[in-house]
Amino acid sequence: MRPIMGALVATAAIAFLPATALAEDGESVLEFKLPSKATAEQLIKLGYDLGDGLDQSQPGQVKATIVVTPEEKAQLEAMGYPAVATIQTPADVDALRAERQATIDAEAAAKAALDGAAGAKTRKAAVGTVRAQHADYWEDAGGRWISIEGTTTEASVTNPCPVVNNRAQCAYTGPALVASWYGADGQQVGTGTLQAYLDTDVTPVAPYLYHTGKFRLGDASTIGTPMPTTVKIASATGDVATMAVSKWVGNGAPEYAQGFKQDFNTHYVDPQEGYARITALADEFPNIATVQALPNKTAGYQRKAQTIVGMSTAYTGQLTPLPAAADQAKAVVVTSKAWGHEGGNGIGIRLVNPGAADEPLVVGVSNNRMIRVNLATDSAGAITTTAKDVVDAINGNAQAAELVTASLYRTSTGTGVVTPGTATSLLSDWLKAPASYPRGPQTVKMLRIGKHQDGTKTGVFIYCQEHAREWGTPLVCLETAERLVRNYGTDPETTQLIDNLDIFIVPTINADGAAYSMYDNNTQRRNMVNYCASNPTGNNDPFARNSWGVDLNRNFTVGSFFDGFQGAGNVCTGDTFAGPSELSEPETRNEAYVQTTYPNIKFAMNVHSSGGYFMWPPGAYKPTTRETLPYPPYGTLNYFDQTAAAVLDRIYNYRHTAVLPSQTGPVVDVLYSAAGNSADEAYYSHGIVGYDFEIGASKVLPNGQSQSTGFQPCYGAVGTGGGTGTCNANLVNEGHDEGMEFANGNYALLAEALAYENDTAAPKVDAVTGSDRAVTFKSDEAASIYYTLDGSTPTTASTEWKPNRPREKPDPVVVPVGAALKWIAVDFKGNVSAVQTKAFTTTPGDVGGTVPATLALTLDGTPSFGPFVPGVEKDYATQTKANVISTAGDATLSVSDPGHLTNGAFTLPEPLRVSLSKTTWTAPVANDKVDIGFNQLIKSTDPLRTGTYSKTLTFTLSTTQP
Incomplete structure (x- = not known):
């Protein structure tokens, strides 16, 4: 297409151009190998820049970081000091500068787009490249906050992504997104850059999900200041998206009525305490509460008794350090056939040096409890028995084999000659709970609350402590249960809930793991089943006892590890071990039993810790494609959001804890993939709205900083884990308060379930x-x-x-x-x-008008450099403006080759340079100003002729879409 020409020609009389170029220093930062520290000191005296220090970690050599030119590098190497590594080159510095400038330019462009949205002239990208997703405002102890989230369709990610420590280290390479927020008067009150959020759990390429940012608008002294009303998100490419700001929490959720009974917890509880409490509630309130023993007993708070013999250092129950390689080859792991509490504890074994030459290897058992292994010796009386010999001898002795099984240490071949013991080693299950705490399989108990327990009312299933170390979670379940039964008949809301809902509460799902966490290993996450015992290369020894168990929230059937989903494993010591098969664990079968047996259950809440999340399905995806479980219908996702708003508002009522917008939503969008989790099981297998709490939101301090709470924060003002230390001052009463505020959240969930129960109206x-x-x-x-x-x-x-x-x-x-x-x-x-209809039809005589094709370019005047001074080097500059009017779909402004300024037969040696502040338009524009700059370098040796130097330039405005 031929270009359409407007006012295309202008002339300007000018003179001389710039010679100020940045000179490269050419210096690199290299690492040199020197013979001694004295050499380094001598080089410093000679004027070499040795940076910040010397590396003397290798005996007999010194490495020095030196800043050098190429000539200095050659000089040092000629002196016998070789360069062994390149730390930084001028090209590296240029790349850093370019990267920095690119970021600045991108942010400036995005800011310019925002300014354009407010009325300034700016170029525009295609509408719709930027989407505003969330703009949420709240107040807490740290002040006033806004959380903003958006996406860009122009996002891209480096491919392939380097993998470090099994995680993709991908980089976002799309346009920058900048957000600004505005008051009711339309005035901008703040701005900030949003950060790209990539899912780095996915390999080989971590996909882009969205951009997000949380900004502090003011400290607590500013609370009460009107919140922003509008947010604009701009891309560096020019597009702008706008949305209204919503108040996230603090929207006036219902408060409890006067006289409402609450605050029933006094300390962290073990599973038996929790079950005893709900049993007592059922006994006290038989008209509205019953307790039920779930059918699948746990594998048990129990262990086989074990010890290790044959090592040079006697085993006394320690967990670390692991044996040295030499001891591993000598180690014999001895495991009782009976559970520790059923006879395994106290079995004794001793490896004995017979003290004579040419003795055979003999195993004997005395008193049906003591195993004596007389070790074999050679002609000199030296022991020759290896660990493998001991294992074979014990397992081959009928009496010993009735008591114990002997095995080699992990993957050892047992070639080491054993060390005899100076005393009998006693086997132990190493469990530390008091003797009063029951060993063996445990019965998981569930409290059912409701006036009508016949399945006719909407059911709500609330269950806690799937993960053992999350001590605060059973407090949420127990506080909820106590509030319900003790306020029935006196509190109107509670009475409505119990009269019209069927509520199921399990304070501890993972009874074995929870007891083990409470008394033995506070960081225990899983249950206590030892699947390493059947794994020939597994860690079936007492050093590994804290790493056994199945992650119950990875053991379900939907989106599981066994189906190829991300977020679980098959290693028997892994923290997210999915078990040998789906629903292999009695604890998960108990959950499935509840959801299958009571089809009236429509809502479930799985209470976890910590971090402060409120989530729902989908919760799992494939590891390389990020193919998620199917998202629920959009209306269902909106229902999740609607319920979340009510729940989070009630949590906020207690002490102004805000579960963040960025931590509220589908599990895969705000956290990670959790293959085989219980919320997905509830939703996809049973049609139950499966929610997940993560209690323990980071506590916001008055200075705006966050304090993480952990799995076992101080309950009152005492140290964690049952210690007697002083509590972190920021976390006094944290365990107590988490139980209170998230019980508030459960009440809101129950209120939403009640609304569901009573809902008979179609949406409008x-x-x-x-x-x-x-x-x-x-x-x-x-x-x-x-x-x-x-x-x-x-x-x-x-x-x-x-x-x-x-x-x-x-x-x-x-x-x-x-x-x-x-x-x-x-x-x-x-x-x-009912079906509704809306139609659009054309009507004759529409009011309208036409726009003639217009492409106009005018210059503001003829610029001049003024007088040139001979013999003096200078870069002269001048400028003018052009005015552009275009009705075309696009337009391009160009200028003819400037060439050189002339004065009759004389021509300046240096060329004229012309710069334009803008050259392209992607949409119609009216009276848009373009800055035109002219530069002419005059060198001190350039001859100048008296008169006027000038040049006629042609400016062309053209289009391909008239």
């Missing part, structure tokens, strides 16, 4: 028309909206109005002229609205 949905027949839907409740454009009656099989990607908002539906938009809405209860 309006179609809101924007420009160009773009329609968005507005509903009075969370609902899935299905629509048609072909005149047919919509059903739930029709197109669902939903976003293009998770956490976004749906695009408007563009209705063709003459088409009819029909829709229905379905809420989570299943109530369906």
